[in-house]
Amino acid sequence: MDDHQAIAQIKQGDMAGLETLVKRYQDRAIRTAYLVCLDVDMAQDAAQDAFLRAFRRIDQFDDRRPFPPWFLRIVTNEALMALRRRKHSAELPNDTTEPVLSDERPSIEEMLSTAETHKAVKDALQQLSPKQRAAVVARYYVGLGEREMADVFACPAGTIKRRLHDARQRLRQLLPHWVHERSV
Amino acid sequence: MKEIQGKLDQFAGQVTGSRDLWPEIERRLRKGTPLASRRAISSLRWVAVTASLLVLASTAAYAAGPILQSVYRINPNWNPAAADSSHQVNLSQTVDGCTVTVDQVFVDSERILIGGNTDGPEEMSLSPTKLKLVTDDGVDLPFVDGAGDAREDGTSAWVWAFDATAMEPLPSQPSLRLSFQLNGIPREKAPPPMAEPAEKSGDGSVIAVELSPVETSVYGPFVFTFTVPVSDTPSP
Numbered sequence: 001m002d003d004h005q006a007i008a009q010i011k012q013g014d015m016a017g018l019e020t021l022v023k024r025y026q027d028r029a030i031r032t033a034y035l036v037c038l039d040v041d042m043a044q045d046a047a048q049d050a051f052l053r054a055f056r057r058i059d060q061f062d063d064r065r066p067f068p069p070w071f072l073r074i075v076t077n078e079a080l081m082a083l084r085r086r087k088h089s090a091e092l093p094n095d096t097t098e099p100v101l102s103d104e105r106p107s108i109e110e111m112l113s114t115a116e117t118h119k120a121v122k123d124a125l126q127q128l129s130p131k132q133r134a135a136v137v138a139r140y141y142v143g144l145g146e147r148e149m150a151d152v153f154a155c156p157a158g159t160i161k162r163r164l165h166d167a168r169q170r171l172r173q174l175l176p177h178w179v180h181e182r183s184v
Numbered sequence: 185m186k187e188i189q190g191k192l193d194q195f196a197g198q199v200t201g202s203r204d205l206w207p208e209i210e211r212r213l214r215k216g217t218p219l220a221s222r223r224a225i226s227s228l229r230w231v232a233v234t235a236s237l238l239v240l241a242s243t244a245a246y247a248a249g250p251i252l253q254s255v256y257r258i259n260p261n262w263n264p265a266a267a268d269s270s271h272q273v274n275l276s277q278t279v280d281g282c283t284v285t286v287d288q289v290f291v292d293s294e295r296i297l298i299g300g301n302t303d304g305p306e307e308m309s310l311s312p313t314k315l316k317l318v319t320d321d322g323v324d325l326p327f328v329d330g331a332g333d334a335r336e337d338g339t340s341a342w343v344w345a346f347d348a349t350a351m352e353p354l355p356s357q358p359s360l361r362l363s364f365q366l367n368g369i370p371r372e373k374a375p376p377p378m379a380e381p382a383e384k385s386g387d388g389s390v391i392a393v394e395l396s397p398v399e400t401s402v403y404g405p406f407v408f409t410f411t412v413p414v415s416d417t418p419s420p
Contacts, residue, residue, distance in 0.1 A: 015213065022206045030203075031196035040199060048205050052212060121195040140188045141196065171188070 003067040010058050022051050025068065029075045035137040036079035038125060046082040050075040072142040073152045076134055083130050124174040132167035139164055270299065271412040281305060282366060282403040289412045293354050296325060296346040298362060303339045308368035308401065310340065317346045320359035320409075325350050359411040365404035 001009075001020055009017025029050055033043035054061075054074050061070055125133055131153075138144045138152060146164070150157040270288035277284055282304040290297040296317065304310045317325045325346040332342035351358060 015210070018213075019206055019210070022209055023204075026205045027199075030205075031199050034199045035192060035196050043199065044203050044205065048209055048212075051205065051209050055213070121191055125195075136188070137192070141192045143189075175191075 004063060007058060007061060007063065007067065010055060018051070018055055021054075021067070021071075025071060026051075028068070029072070032072050032075045032137060032141060033079040033082070035125065035141055036076060036130070036134050037082055038122060038133075042082050043079065046078040047075060049082070050078040053078065069142060069144065069148075073138070073144065073148070076138050076142060077152060080130060080134050120175060124171055127174055128167055128170055132163055132170070135160060135163045136167045136171070269415055270297065271415075273408075273410050273412070275408050275410060277406050277408065279406060280403045282310070282368075284366070284404075284406045286362065286408050286410070289360075289410060290415060291348060291358060291412050292415045294348055295328070296348045296360070297343055298346070299341070299343045301339060301341045302366065304366065304368065304403065307370055309370070310366045310368050310403070312342075312344075312364045313367050313402075314405070315344065315364040317360055317362050319351060320361065323350050325360075354414060357411050357413050359409065361407065361409045363405050363407045365402055365406070368401040368403060 001017075003021065003024075006017035006020040006024075009020075026047060029047035030040075030043050033046040033050070034040060037043045037046060050071070054071050057074075061067070125136075128136065134153070135149065138149050139146070144152065146157050146160050149160045153160065270290040273286050273289050275286045282302065284300060284302050286298060286300040288299045290299075298317075302310055312330075315327050317327070319325065325348060327344065328347050329345040330342060332340050348354070
């Protein structure tokens with residue numbers, strides 16, 4: 001069953017369609033939310049909320065377009081809302097849950113290198129404001145255009161441009177090895 | 185751009201299939217009332233549904249333990265054990281279809297923690313306003329801190345902290361009056377967290393963010409009076 005068949009099922013009230021989409025996109029949804037929240041538990045909750053919200057808004061989905069970008073926009077927003085619900089907390093959640101590593105076992109050297117990279121990336125992302133982080137995720141991970149992002153985040157395109165610019169500047173300082181000029 | 189995309193992909197890729205979301209989503213769909221099926225409920229049936237919800241709301245306090253515990257964990261200054269050493273109040277009030285329950289209160293010489301839950305319209309995002317706590321002889325106890333855990337089904341649990349040091353001398357059983365209103369914004373129109381009134385750019389200048397006017401509904405006021413013993417245990 002492809003995405004559009006699954007969506008057609010949902011619109012007819014058949015939950016099997018939703019189950020298909022959940023199974024197909026849950027990992028990607030959790031990863032997207034994790035990039036914004038930097039917390040596995042919160043990311044899983046946000047992904048879950050995003051599926052429910054997508055289900056409730058399925059009538060708004062344009063069948064002529066692909067499902068993932070539309071859905072991942074919702075995920076990004078849900079992740080931001082999850083952070084907002086935690087806004088009274090003084091700092092980012094202490095993620096004591098280590099991400100579950102994939103079954104593919106790299107060599108020790110690769111693991112060390114990867115661990116260093118992951119830590120550097122996480123540290124860098126934590127240095128961004130939630131807004132900047134969400135903008136980076138929406139642009140570079142989800143692949144949204146600036147106009148779509150302006151729509152998602154309910155702000156002018158100029159604000160999105162500025163937010164991305166500032167985020168890239170910051171990342172370039174923090175991660176000079178992988179954010180080069182040509183990335184801009 | 186591909187470099188950033190690749191690194192984000194690699195970084196996010198460490199989080200993998202740790203949990204199957206479907207069972208919980210299915211449970212929530214069965215438990216809640218998804219919009220698609222809600223549309224099929226006639227007005228008459230809504231009366232019965234609303235009446236049932238009001239009955240459920242009156243017992244909500246007894247089911248609030250776990251969610252309150254989770255709220256206590258939000259603030260690093262609060263010990264979840266405070267939820268256990270708190271005095272059970274269990275007072276409920278329903279105004280304009282929104283039910284607020286004050287579940288428990290903890291008082292010591294420094295701090296007053298009030299924990300409760302709200303059960304409002306699912307489509308509204310609610311936030312407290314005009315929060316005020318006074319003693320029975322009129323001493324205003326300043327609000328210090330708060331945390332909440334909102335659920336998409338319209339329920340939320342919260343804990344508010346107030347400064348108790350203004351009560352001098354500290355009575356053994358202070359009588360308190362808590363009042364507040366709830367501001368409701370349709371979830372669809374609630375500004376995303378990124379759309380704050382202003383933000384600073386990298387060079388320190390302030391960039392204005394356009395916000396469209398949003399109609400706000402006000403619920404309340406909610407007023408609760410209660411008398412609680414001062415705890416012997418140290419402030420959580």
